[in-house]
Structures are given as C-alpha cells and as structure tokens.
Amino acid sequence: MRIIAFDGDSELEDIPSLAIVIKAVPFEKSFVPAFFIQSPDDEHDMCIDELNALMDGIEIAQRSIDRILAFILKENFKQIDEKYQQKIDEIEDDL
DSSP: OOOOOOOOOOOOGSSOEHHHHEEEEEEEEEEEEEEEOOOSTTTTTOOOHHHHHHHHHHHHHHHHHHHHHHEEEEEEEEHHHHHHHHHHHHHHHHH
C-alpha cells in the first residue's frame, strides 16, 4: 500500500474516481453499518488498482476508528477509576 498526502488544493468530491460512503444508521436503539460504492458516472470503468486503493482506504479508516475507540475507552476507564477511588477515600474517611 502506498500512502500519499492529499494536497487539499482540490475537493475530493471533484476527483472522478470510485468512492465508498459508509454510514452508521440508527436501527433498533443502536446502529448498523450501511454503505454504497459510487462511481463518478455510468461510463466509468473500474479497475483493480482503483478497487485496491479503496480497500487500503478502508483499512486506514479502520485503524483511525480503532484509535478513537481506544481513546474513548481509556477516558471512560479513567473516569470510572477516579469515581472508585473517591468512594474508597470516602469510606476510609468514615472509618
């Protein structure tokens, strides 16, 4: 996989290539994933390299989401630990 920086001089939407849209759709008090692959027009010919690049992008996005989840979980555990420590301190003060 080759990763290059996007220069930002143009809009990603203006590049005529395949795109994947993934959304978290509300379903039964939770969320389910929904996605679609979009081509720039009906005449667009897909090639293996383009599809491989999309797969690489999905893997990069997955790692980014994993890091976000790890951060959120770490913060939640930190808050739980702080509350637990406060309860222990309160109990010790009452003794």
